[in-house]
Amino acid sequence: xxxxxxxxxxxxxxxxxxxxxxxxxxxxxxxTLFMKVGQHAAQGINLIAFIPMSVAAIVIHTRNKLIEKKIxxxxxxxxxLTSAAGAFLSLKTGVGELRLYFGxxxxxxxxxYLTAAIVKKVKSKKxxxxxxxxxxxx
Amino acid sequence: xxxxxxxxxxxxMLAGGAVAGFVNGFFGGGGGMIxxxxxxxxxxxxxxxxxxxxxxxxxxxxxISGAVYLFKGAAKLDILAAAGGGVIAGGIIGAILLNKxxxxxxxxxxxxxxxxxxxxxxxxx
Numbered sequence: 001x002x003x004x005x006x007x008x009x010x011x012x013x014x015x016x017x018x019x020x021x022x023x024x025x026x027x028x029x030x031x032t033l034f035m036k037v038g039q040h041a042a043q044g045i046n047l048i049a050f051i052p053m054s055v056a057a058i059v060i061h062t063r064n065k066l067i068e069k070k071i072x073x074x075x076x077x078x079x080x081l082t083s084a085a086g087a088f089l090s091l092k093t094g095v096g097e098l099r100l101y102f103g104x105x106x107x108x109x110x111x112x113y114l115t116a117a118i119v120k121k122v123k124s125k126k127x128x129x130x131x132x133x134x135x136x137x138x
Numbered sequence: 139x140x141x142x143x144x145x146x147x148x149x150x151m152l153a154g155g156a157v158a159g160f161v162n163g164f165f166g167g168g169g170g171m172i173x174x175x176x177x178x179x180x181x182x183x184x185x186x187x188x189x190x191x192x193x194x195x196x197x198x199x200x201x202i203s204g205a206v207y208l209f210k211g212a213a214k215l216d217i218l219a220a221a222g223g224g225v226i227a228g229g230i231i232g233a234i235l236l237n238k239x240x241x242x243x244x245x246x247x248x249x250x251x252x253x254x255x256x257x258x259x260x261x262x263x
Contacts, residue, residue: 003220006217006220006221006224007220007221007223007224008224009221009224010220010221010222010223010224010225010227010228011224011225011227011228011231012224012228013221013224013225013228014224014225014226014227014228014229014230014231014232015228015229015231015232015235016228016232016248017225017228017229017232018228018229018230018231018232018233018234018235018236019232019233019235019236019244020189020236021244021245021248022167022168022170022171022248023225023228023229023232024166024167024168024170025167025168025171025252026248026251026252026255027167027221027225028165028166028167029255029256029258029259030255031217031221032259033255033258033259033262035217037214037217040166040207040212041212041213041214041217042166043165043166043167043207043212044166044204044207044208044212044213044214044218045213045214045217045218045221045222046166046167047162047166047167047200047203047204047207047213048200048204048207048208048213048218048222049218049221049222049225050167050200050225051197051200051201051204052222052225052226053225053226053229054193054196054197054200055197056229057190057193057229057233058190058193058194058197061190061193061194064190066186066187066189066190066191067187067190067191067194068177068183068187068191071151071177071181071183071191071195072191072194072195074148074151074152074155075151075152075154075155075158075173075176075195076155076195076198076199077152077155078152078153078155078156078159079155079156079158079159079162079169079195079199080159080198080199080202081156081159082155082156082157082159082160082163083159083160083162083163083169083199083202083203084163084202084203084206085160085163086159086160086161086162086163086164086165086203087163087164087166087202087203087206087207088163088206089163089164090163090164090165090166091206091207091210091212093164096263099259099260099263100259100260100263101164101165102165102256102259103255103256103257103258103259103260104256104260105161105165105168105256106252106253106255106256106259107252107253107256107257107260108256109168109171109252110249110250110251110252110253110256111249111253113171113245113249113252114246114249114250114253117242117245117246117249
């Protein structure tokens, strides 16, 4: 029965991820809050579960010439180092503490994106006709 | 990247990359939420390209941090198999849905769910 819930939670996260909305940020809290999976385990599962989907997406996006190769390397130059450091530090952090930080991270990022969405909506209402309705959200 | 100097752009990319990498490793995800505004707002990348490029940036980061979690025994393989299967199926559905429904409304719901989940995590530890 538990397997069913894991698949369902994976489905929800996958749908959001497939739509380009950062499904991982919801897969982790769904696993910890509903299934009582440990914070570290949920984070490890999230990182690995999205790899096959990312590969498929990159193949499609490359064909459609949507990937800006020039940007990737300079960002990765520093990011590869900090991503390993972050993972090691996370595994040294206590579960309760990590949950607290992750919760604050979700509130901050969700709040920032929500504010940006509201500001955009208000602006587009003020200058109707000039707004682009097809802009995508993460 | 026409409006800002090359040097400034490089600094933004290095600093932003450092933050996104750390977030993705420390929280096991969410790095994309940092990279997207970095590309669209600071580097003036077009939105569709920004989304596509973000995935290409996050994949190697997830491989690195995922390997750390895996080798340290932090990822439970049985749950990974079940949830991972769901993610793949869901990913296909999501990619199809993307062109069919207004994702501006879904995005707002998504942000609110994020905030509510965050509050639950902070309150119930």
